[in-house]
Amino acid sequence: MATLKGRIQSELGIQCYYPANNETVSIPSTQFVKALASDAFIKSCMNPNFKFVKSSSRDGNESASKAKNLMLCLQVTDERVAEGIFVMEKGKKAKVVHQDELLLMLGEKQHIVQHAYCCPIHVKNSESADHTLVNNVLCITDRCFWHRLFFAVLCDEFSDGNVRDFGEHLQVESFHLSICSKDSCPYRITDSAQNKSESLFCCCTWSVEDEKIAWKIISILKNFDLNSVKGLLGADSCINRGTS
Secondary structure, eight states: OHHHHHHHHHHSOOOOOOOOTTOOOOOOOOOOOOOEEOHHHHHHHHSOOEEEEEEEEEOSOTTSOHHHHEEEEEEEEEOOOOOOEEEOOTTSOOEEEOHHHHHHHHTOOOOOOEEEEEEEEEOOOOTTSOHHHHHHHTOTTOHHHHHHHHHHHHHHHOTTSOEEEOSSOEEETTEEEEEOOOSSOTTBOOOTTSOGGGEEEEEEEEEGGGHHHHHHHHHHHHTOOGGGHHHHHTOHHHHHTTOO
């Protein structure tokens, strides 16, 4: 960034500043530079960008009712915008490339922001719950049991079939859930008031765009009701649904 700023100021004679995260800086210039264009950039410019706008107009017949006078018109426009990255390499001609090509040119990997949280699930020995079931559930080390249980819970909540079982973890969109067996997980926030022997931990990771789904699932886990376990595990159709 400092190198780019220096070149803009020295070669173009334009003062500029460092942009903040997700901020775009527009630099006015009277200089025109001939640049090549990559095939990927040209292809992206050819993709249509249709906009559909509904508008109303009257047919000019004053004797007709307002409902008949009002005619809906659908306007279709193709507002194509050429967006690319201007690359200036030493000893090479300037070139405009597609944004997906830049990381490959720089030899870098895409930086993806992910959230992680080791979610505690407190299992309470309810008097109304089946005692045999309670004893089985409190075997925190039974990863297979909990894996099947949470798969059933999520299938019941997300009935559109988005829940996928990969054996070691469950996945809904970018949200990953796995049983955490670590004694000390860096993503875990423990509550000293809770009995650790009655707690199970699930490691959850998700991308920024699935923030809403992630906290919905975490809320489901935190509000887990032991009394509903027996019914969910008895639903074989739910357990088998969506596995791939």
